[in-house]
Amino acid sequence: MSKNYSPWIHQISRTRPIVALHSDIEADVAIVGGGIAGISTAFFALRDTDKSIVLLEAGKIAHGATGHNAGQVASYFERPFHELVEEFGAVLATEGQRDIELAWELIDQIYTEAGLDIYFSRFIGYDGFSTFDQVMDHLKKNILRAAGGLKPEMLYISEDADFGKNISEKYAGFYTLVPHKEVLDRLETGKSGFIAVSEQPRGVLNSALFTEEVAQYLLKKYAGRFSIFENSKVHKVVLKDDHALLDVGTCSATVRRVVLCTNGFENLEIFNAAGLGIDTRFHHDINGVVGRMSGYIETMNKSPIAISYYLTPQPGFDDMEDPYFYLTRRAYEYNHGRHNLICLGGPQHAIPDREEYVFEYEYKDEVSKETDSFVKSLYDIDPNKKIEYIFSWHGLMGYTPNGVRRVGPEPLNPVLMYNLGCNGVGILPSIYGGKRISRILNGEKLSPSIFDPHDQR
Numbered sequence: 001m002s003k004n005y006s007p008w009i010h011q012i013s014r015t016r017p018i019v020a021l022h023s024d025i026e027a028d029v030a031i032v033g034g035g036i037a038g039i040s041t042a043f044f045a046l047r048d049t050d051k052s053i054v055l056l057e058a059g060k061i062a063h064g065a066t067g068h069n070a071g072q073v074a075s076y077f078e079r080p081f082h083e084l085v086e087e088f089g090a091v092l093a094t095e096g097q098r099d100i101e102l103a104w105e106l107i108d109q110i111y112t113e114a115g116l117d118i119y120f121s122r123f124i125g126y127d128g129f130s131t132f133d134q135v136m137d138h139l140k141k142n143i144l145r146a147a148g149g150l151k152p153e154m155l156y157i158s159e160d161a162d163f164g165k166n167i168s169e170k171y172a173g174f175y176t177l178v179p180h181k182e183v184l185d186r187l188e189t190g191k192s193g194f195i196a197v198s199e200q201p202r203g204v205l206n207s208a209l210f211t212e213e214v215a216q217y218l219l220k221k222y223a224g225r226f227s228i229f230e231n232s233k234v235h236k237v238v239l240k241d242d243h244a245l246l247d248v249g250t251c252s253a254t255v256r257r258v259v260l261c262t263n264g265f266e267n268l269e270i271f272n273a274a275g276l277g278i279d280t281r282f283h284h285d286i287n288g289v290v291g292r293m294s295g296y297i298e299t300m301n302k303s304p305i306a307i308s309y310y311l312t313p314q315p316g317f318d319d320m321e322d323p324y325f326y327l328t329r330r331a332y333e334y335n336h337g338r339h340n341l342i343c344l345g346g347p348q349h350a351i352p353d354r355e356e357y358v359f360e361y362e363y364k365d366e367v368s369k370e371t372d373s374f375v376k377s378l379y380d381i382d383p384n385k386k387i388e389y390i391f392s393w394h395g396l397m398g399y400t401p402n403g404v405r406r407v408g409p410e411p412l413n414p415v416l417m418y419n420l421g422c423n424g425v426g427i428l429p430s431i432y433g434g435k436r437i438s439r440i441l442n443g444e445k446l447s448p449s450i451f452d453p454h455d456q457r
């Protein structure tokens with residue numbers, strides 16, 4: 001049996017005491033949830049408005065999905081871009097994509113202003129493709145990106161791929177034919193099945209450590225108008241015309257606005273005393289998916305990287321419809337030494353009722369069979385090497401039905417706002433969401449976006 005042991009939580013050495021809410025409180029804004037979304041929302045709202053803010057966290061800061069993810073900074077949606085264009089139209093879809101890409105700059109702002117010196121590495125990451133359809137999806141994405149003024153993501157196609165010389169003229173400039181070895185070298189694999197590789201900006205960050213450090217900075221910088229209460233679960237939110245009451249066990253919070261940064265797993269009741277009911281649909285609208293991760297350390301002799309391998313179904317991976325694995329490599333302090341940490345993603349499974357998820361759950365096998373065979377067949381193929389997985393962890397993702405994070409006011413009562421719906425790739429969207437919420441709190445009238453919550457009745 002293996003405990004839920006994440007390398008990100010392992011790196012947090014916290015001396016800050018846990019303070020729970022012990023008396024009734026009033027503030028301009030309550031942020032519910034202290035993951036990267038809640039802390040980023042607090043960062044921008046404190047910096048860009050003069051509002052008093054209270055952050056209420058059911059457990060400890062950064063111990064939710066933020067402390068149990070793959071720690072890869074990426075700006076893609078977990079849906080093909082052309083589907084977003086079909087759903088929202090080219091203009092809104094492109095703007096949504098651009099917003100997420102601009103969040104790279106927001107991370108830099110937070111680093112600079114909060115004086116952070118924790119590890120954050122940016123580089124070019126790779127996606128390896130093994131089927132013609134995967135290649136064509138990428139080329140279509142590039143056409144749409146270019147049409148919207150976004151930089152295309154370069155694609156290198158193997159000269160050995162039989163379709164390489166027959167690709168339609170309209171994709172010219174969006175790919176380059178290269179010797180097969182170049183494709184495999186970028187993917188750091190000897191497995192010949194990959195026929196193309198795309199590149200895009202990626203990074204690696206311990207989002208839990210980041211969240212904790214920013215929390216400490218905010219508590220110090222805005223001591224007069226910011227407080228964090230942990231072990232302070234919000235059980236119920238009662239929405240009135242111009243304020244909300246939050247039931248926090250034996251205490252309450254009265255606030256002008258409340259922002260749910262709960263990743264979707266709110267487990268709280270929402271009562272809209274000022275209008276139509278919100279609760280029922282909301283609770284069932286975000287599906288839970290448990291992602292399992294494992295990590296091992298190796299000598300620090302290679303640069304940081306993020307690689308995703310899109311495979312074709314093959315023996316050993318039979319049970320997976322669309323096999324896909326990813327890894328990141330980064331510098332990591334462990335046992336007083338500096339190593340490379342390799343983190344492997346997979347597998348994932350949906351859970352019908354999100355309340356069934358238990359953070360402490362111990363999986364029987366430390367690392368899944370699929371993950372182990374993946375890494376040994378693609379990346380770390382030395383047959384004599386025994387990989388010792390020192391970390392193995394899991395976390396809960398909340399998938400909105402359309403795979404897009406919800407950021408903004410609840411249409412039935414704007415006293416309630418959201419920055420939630422993790423959708424597997426949530427670090428940049430959470431930060432972007434924080435900035436967007438602060439602009440709304442500041443009274444700015446924003447143009448419609450793909451992130452707008454809609455009436456869920």
Ligand SMILES: Cc1cc2nc3c(=O)[nH]c(=O)nc-3n(C[C@H](O)[C@H](O)[C@H](O)COP(=O)(O)OP(=O)(O)OC[C@H]3O[C@@H](n4cnc5c(N)ncnc54)[C@H](O)[C@@H]3O)c2cc1C
Binds near residue numbers: 038266395396
């Ligand atoms: C296995 C896995 C791998 C991932 N890999 C990546 C990746 O590589 N790159 C990437 O960008 N994203 C990744 N993600 C997604 C990313 O981690 C999340 O999108 C992001 O951390 C979400 O942050 P959050 O603040 O919205 O949620 P969380 O970090 O889950 O924070 C929500 C907080 O709300 C609190 N809360 C909930 N209900 C209440 C309540 N009623 N009262 C008070 N507090 C409450 C919870 O205790 C929790 O601390 C991954 C996620 C998982 C699970």
